[in-house]
Amino acid sequence: MKTNYPLPLYAIVNLTDKTWEPYPIPKDFFKKFVGGKSLGSRLLFEFMPSHTDVFDPASVVVVNTGPLTGSGAPSTSRFNLCAKNVLTGGIATSNCGGTFGMMLRRAGFDGVIIMGASDAPCYLEILDGEIAFRDAAELWGKDTEAAQEHLPKPYGKLMIGPAGENKVSYAGLASGERMAGRCGIGAIFGSKKLKGLVAYGTKEIPVAQPERFYAYNKKWIRFLQNHSMTGDALPRYGSAGLVNKANSMNALPTKNFESGHYDAADKVSGETLAETRLTRNGSCVSCPIRCERRVRLENKEVKGPEYETLGLFGPNMGLHDIDLVIRLNYVCDILGIDTISCASTIAFAMELYEKGLADFGVRFGKADNLEEVIYKIANAEGIYAELGKGSKWLSRKYGGEDFAIHAKGMELAAYEPRRSVGMGLGYATSNRGGCHLNGGYGALVESIGVLSIRPTKRWAKPDWVVFLQNALDAISLVGCCLFSGQTFIPNILFKLGPNHIITRSIGFIASFTGPVIRLLLKFPLVLQFNTFFLMPHAESFHRCTGMHMTTGDFIRTGERCYNVERLFNVREGLTGKQDALPKRLTKDFQKYGGHDTTVPIDKMLPIYYRARGWDKNGCPTRRTLKKLGMSDLLYVLDEQEEVA
Amino acid sequence: MAAVKVQYRGRLHDLGLPEEENLTVNTVKDTLTHIKTTFGAEAYKAAKIMLVAVNATGILMLKAWNTKLADGDLVQYLPICGGG
Numbered sequence: 001m002k003t004n005y006p007l008p009l010y011a012i013v014n015l016t017d018k019t020w021e022p023y024p025i026p027k028d029f030f031k032k033f034v035g036g037k038s039l040g041s042r043l044l045f046e047f048m049p050s051h052t053d054v055f056d057p058a059s060v061v062v063v064n065t066g067p068l069t070g071s072g073a074p075s076t077s078r079f080n081l082c083a084k085n086v087l088t089g090g091i092a093t094s095n096c097g098g099t100f101g102m103m104l105r106r107a108g109f110d111g112v113i114i115m116g117a118s119d120a121p122c123y124l125e126i127l128d129g130e131i132a133f134r135d136a137a138e139l140w141g142k143d144t145e146a147a148q149e150h151l152p153k154p155y156g157k158l159m160i161g162p163a164g165e166n167k168v169s170y171a172g173l174a175s176g177e178r179m180a181g182r183c184g185i186g187a188i189f190g191s192k193k194l195k196g197l198v199a200y201g202t203k204e205i206p207v208a209q210p211e212r213f214y215a216y217n218k219k220w221i222r223f224l225q226n227h228s229m230t231g232d233a234l235p236r237y238g239s240a241g242l243v244n245k246a247n248s249m250n251a252l253p254t255k256n257f258e259s260g261h262y263d264a265a266d267k268v269s270g271e272t273l274a275e276t277r278l279t280r281n282g283s284c285v286s287c288p289i290r291c292e293r294r295v296r297l298e299n300k301e302v303k304g305p306e307y308e309t310l311g312l313f314g315p316n317m318g319l320h321d322i323d324l325v326i327r328l329n330y331v332c333d334i335l336g337i338d339t340i341s342c343a344s345t346i347a348f349a350m351e352l353y354e355k356g357l358a359d360f361g362v363r364f365g366k367a368d369n370l371e372e373v374i375y376k377i378a379n380a381e382g383i384y385a386e387l388g389k390g391s392k393w394l395s396r397k398y399g400g401e402d403f404a405i406h407a408k409g410m411e412l413a414a415y416e417p418r419r420s421v422g423m424g425l426g427y428a429t430s431n432r433g434g435c436h437l438n439g440g441y442g443a444l445v446e447s448i449g450v451l452s453i454r455p456t457k458r459w460a461k462p463d464w465v466v467f468l469q470n471a472l473d474a475i476s477l478v479g480c481c482l483f484s485g486q487t488f489i490p491n492i493l494f495k496l497g498p499n500h501i502i503t504r505s506i507g508f509i510a511s512f513t514g515p516v517i518r519l520l521l522k523f524p525l526v527l528q529f530n531t532f533f534l535m536p537h538a539e540s541f542h543r544c545t546g547m548h549m550t551t552g553d554f555i556r557t558g559e560r561c562y563n564v565e566r567l568f569n570v571r572e573g574l575t576g577k578q579d580a581l582p583k584r585l586t587k588d589f590q591k592y593g594g595h596d597t598t599v600p601i602d603k604m605l606p607i608y609y610r611a612r613g614w615d616k617n618g619c620p621t622r623r624t625l626k627k628l629g630m631s632d633l634l635y636v637l638d639e640q641e642e643v644a
Numbered sequence: 645m646a647a648v649k650v651q652y653r654g655r656l657h658d659l660g661l662p663e664e665e666n667l668t669v670n671t672v673k674d675t676l677t678h679i680k681t682t683f684g685a686e687a688y689k690a691a692k693i694m695l696v697a698v699n700a701t702g703i704l705m706l707k708a709w710n711t712k713l714a715d716g717d718l719v720q721y722l723p724i725c726g727g728g
């Protein structure tokens with residue numbers, strides 16, 4: 001690495017004795033794990049003893065950035081949180097587009113490693129290279145909006161709401177209006193009596209080759225603006241635009257994933273949102289895509305709901321009231337609750353009632369008490385505290401495990417995997433649980449995008465899923481928004497449209513490309529070039545840091561990330577048994593719509609493991625770890641063998 | 645012939661087509677032909693590359709453009725989107 005780019009500087013913060021010290025990231029760690037979720041996961045091995053209870057003071061949270069965060073490259077406001085997952089017991093990673101990450105770097109730190117627990121509510125104030133422990137007595141009990149308003153405007157902020165304070169298992173954090181929602185990291189903050197972090201500084205974010213970097217970014221921005229996905233579809237409709245498409249392919253979860261089709265879905269679609277409720281577009285810092293919907297809620301303008309929220313607070317509950325979804329989205333954000341897990345758990349509770357197993361007062365098609373229920377969940381009131389533990393926990397207590405829609409304990413996003421079987425495999429194998437993004441987001445090329453790689457066929461899907469999971473992890477760990485990667489679908493397909501014979505043929509042919517993708521996975525380094533058409537992020541990273549990075553290296557970096565996350569799961573006792581989906585999705589057909597497909601997980605999983613270089617228990621082999629330069633973590637496998 | 649309702653969203657909406665209209669047609673292709681003859685080449689070009697659904701089911705899951713329509717069917721021209 002011949003470059004003047006500085007090694008990342010982190011701070012180790014101990015909340016128990018209110019001390020902190022700088023921690024320069026070792027060169028080898030930076031070279032291999034770079035930043036974001038990858039480096040964060042690697043650091044958990046260093047700082048958090050195995051099998052630590054998530055709410056024990058020894059539990060560690062890493063809040064960090066990637067080298068591109070705040071650098072001025074497109075869509076790079078992103079920062080990341082890593083910890084042990086409250087819902088799954090495995091790895092937790094959560095990504096956010098608020099201003100906190102950029103401000104943290106300007107304040108002189110690339111990440112913060114938080115350990116210990118405070119005896120009274122506090123927050124961390126990170127200002128120009130210094131960290132102070134501030135009393136949060138006045139902030140405790142406030143929602144994320146009020147807490148942030150209480151603090152100086154120019155600060156980048158990251159705050160929990162009442163849900164985090166009350167240790168709701170799917171509590172998230174807010175930075176501005178953007179959420180790091182998933183995995184329950186907000187609850188870990190709550191257990192540490194840490195209300196949040198604020199950062200402000202005026203330091204320059206380092207760039208190794210400024211002229212080349214800015215010139216490339218200019219071209220990249222043009223490329224994004226000229227691509228139909230990032231220059232037209234996302235700015236016009238945001239992710240909300242997926243509702244109608246998913247519905248038209250029977251891939252929109254309906255009534256707790258009984259089926260994938262809802263007749264009135266259009267009422268909560270991105271088109272309806274854009275035509276009737278949108279006030280303007282918004283965006284994260286430095287993003288030319290501008291996918292955020294700004295909508296009116298009573299007398300204020302708020303962030304509009306994403307696709308997941310529309311689907312899961314809409315058809316998945318038998319509802320189609322767009323104003324209600326706007327409201328519940330806002331309520332979840334200010335309470336600091338993940339909308340996906342919250343809505344999905346409530347839908348599960350609705351079905352528990354239908355099956356006569358439990359009654360939490362929630363019913364399919366009934367909207368009037370939902371807001372109140374969410375407040376009660378956030379405040380852990382009475383029986384609603386149980387809803388705050390997620391659907392896996394509920395199913396263990398009340399039954400209904402076959403239709404508790406989660407993977408590893410975390411609820412699935414709003415893509416019906418029986419109409420996107422690769423997405424089903426992605427959900428099952430996703431290291432953080434039922435996440436579409438950590439799952440590779442196969443739905444985009446199977447059912448909900450312009451391209452359709454035979455949604456119900458399993459051929460080639462395991463290889464595609466591995467490739468996509470690696471690619472998305474790579475994009476995330478450098479500090480970019482995953483949406484910026486959607487330009488890998490050739491623009492010409494948007495010009496031809498999904499119904500054109502060429503688009504359909506490509507989808508058909510792609511379903512036979514398993515061996516080709518497998519070869520690429522084995523030898524990614526054959527991709528010794530960079531191009532806008534695959535991963536512009538690799539070249540941007542190279543110019544930003546001066547470090548060698550081709551598309552092939554980039555994919556390998558993503559692969560290393562996926563393996564270090566998986567190894568964390570292995571260390572914490574998760575096995576291949578948890579790479580599973582509920583019976584509803586693997587054995588039952590969709591209830592209506594007449595589509596007799598299920599997710600053939602048993603058939604895809606062994607091929608997936610082979611493509612990954614994992615053993616039949618879903619654990620990376622020694623050979624794989626050595627290949628990825630992770631020999632220093634082989635001790636985890638030794639420990640497992642001793643236990644076995 | 646079937647009496648159907650056709651909805652125009654996304655780009656067709658921008659091009660000034662009505663939100664919806666009632667047509668008497670045989671197949672989905674007939675609705676596309678109608679767009680060409682009534683609203684012109686630009687609308688036709690835009691419509692051809694959109695997601696087309698009959699009763700909220702994509703025509704790719706049916707018989708594509710040759711999907712036969714029945715009385716009361718709803719045909720929608722919708723934009724292709726992304727995100728996640």
Ligand code: SF4
Pocket residue numbers: 075076077097282283284287288289290291292481482483484
């Ligand atoms: S694409 Fe959307 S979510 Fe991603 S950075 Fe841009 S505005 Fe934020």
